[in-house]
Amino acid sequence: MPNFTLNGISVDVPEGTTVLQAAKTVGIEIPHYCYHPNLSIAGNCRMCLVEVEKFPKLQIACNTVVTEGMVVKSDTEKVRQAVTGVLELMLINHPVDCPICDQAGECGLQIYYMKYGLHKSRFAFEDKVHKKKVQDIGGQIVLDAERCILCSRCIRFLQEVTGTSELEFFRRGDHSEISIFPGRPLDNQYTGNLADICPVGALTSKDFRFKCRVWFLRGTRSICPGCANGCNVEAHFKEDIVYRLKPRRNDDVNRTWMCDPGRLEYKKANEARLLTPVVRENGGLKAEAWEAALSFAAFRLWETVEAHGAASVAVIASPAFSNEELYLARKLAEEVLRTPNVGFSPRSSGNGLSDDFLIKADKNPNTRGAQLLGISEEKFDDIVRKIEGGEVKALLVFGNELADFPGERTAELLSRVPFVAQVGTNEGAVSLAAHAVLPSASFVERGGTFTNHAGRVQRFWMGFPPRGNARGGIEILVGLANRLGAGWTFAGEASVFRAIARSEAPFAGMSYESLGELGQIAGGKG
């Protein structure tokens, strides 16, 4: 454990730690562009210069390993002048087109200019070297070569993480720029990360392009609902519209990356949403108030149990719902409706693509959670058989689709059931056939936990209250159960999770505090 002194503070760090990493642990920020915690060290931006005693010249903090007794200063006038000089050099050929740049507001150049620059430009605009703007280089990325500061983060990402090496430096001196090889556009499933790691506006997202200024956005910690991997993300939204997902660092799950299809998952929270409870009676559809819709659904379920027995009622849970909601759905089926018919299917109509990195074939965020909560997959096929046999008289469906069945098959199946209630977020074959549609909140509008493919239970937080008249799944389930005489007192996801931790063995001993931001492996491991 070498001990060194940074700006007069004595710091103990593990062997092999660099000055920049060590500074971060004690809360001292050293400016940098090319350093990235999950990429190799290039040391070419020269922003992280620090003064090291007994070294004649300034050293780069990102590639200087701490040694015993080292004395480092990052706050001297000499360092400041050097950093200011480096920044001015980078801005010489920068077009300063911040008004039309999507990076404005979260741009490294803007942040460090306000901290270390604040200089007047000594370079006439006409003398700047101009490079090609607005280049569609494939994937989700637009390249603006002029704005680039040549930090090489993108090049290293494509070499080290995806291994596809589509980007490279071309030309020399102040004409050097990054570009793809002619006719070889970006061809991998992780291009969106380039926009995240680019410290300036050279690589920006095609999907987010011109949609919203970043300073209007607010963020919430979330989990990507796109597949079983459960990448940690930050959902950015303005009012009740989600604009983008950005990866959040979790070295055990997704490091700092996420896949391109996952980045588009936010659209489900905006488009084709079910926003108001709808009841279908005597052939007509009617928008209802929550109280009336819940009472209607509860009454029809009760009526069916009374008339045909509990075995004529079935509950189809969805692996797109949180652990808390699945637990309550199971509890509703087992303890309130007393039906043995409760199952779920991990099959979904998604493309089923997978790779050996982040993308999993299972396109549900919480299949493992449903399994750990003892909801059975075999029961699903059993329930489908019973529907075909006309044994199911009332059905409570969670989610927007029935397994991977096409629309006609879903419609045909559901038409055999006299009463179908749906708890779901989006329009689809199920909502078209349901007799009571109970709209639930999207993943940004409620809190809870998902269990990923490896059994890691991870929290996601509510960003904003449910859109329109939608409600959180827990609230809907408690409303239904209490109308059936359950007397549940759950309020909020935390109280449900406490109940899960008490009664479900794989979740024993867990709490929202112990999960923290990064989650915990279910079953007592890790």
Next chain:
Amino acid sequence: MAIGVKKVARPRQMSGGETLYLLEILRGLGVTMGHLVRNVFRQENIATIEYPEVRRVMPPRFRGLHRLMRRPDGTPRCVACYCCATACPAVCITIVAGESPDPAVEKYPVRFDIDMLRCVFCGHCVEACPCDAIRMDTGWFTPPEHTREKLIYTIDMLLEK
């Protein structure tokens, strides 16, 4: 300390002739007739103006209705940077940005609405604009309209002013 006492003079008793107000009425009529006769024969210094045909000239720094500027080729100078919408304390500017067919322009406003019913004419939008695309130098204030919708000025209306 004794309270200061101030003697207030009582109004003078009016004489019998004054209580008839006859002289004062005639003097007032005289002023009116004087203006009438003057306005009939000399029309330079009339105090009232015939609005809206005639408009008063506003001081040069008067912050009036907004207008959007054009480039020499006629396209809007605005690049939809949202600086004005960010600076606006009344949140009356709605912008929707789009990809311009001209790669040299890149970003342009598809929609640029100012809700004149909300605008407080503070001029922050003009200060914030990096392109001098919005000005408040039309020298005029919001005219009355019959419906609220007519007071939400669209990009075409703002470019015409």
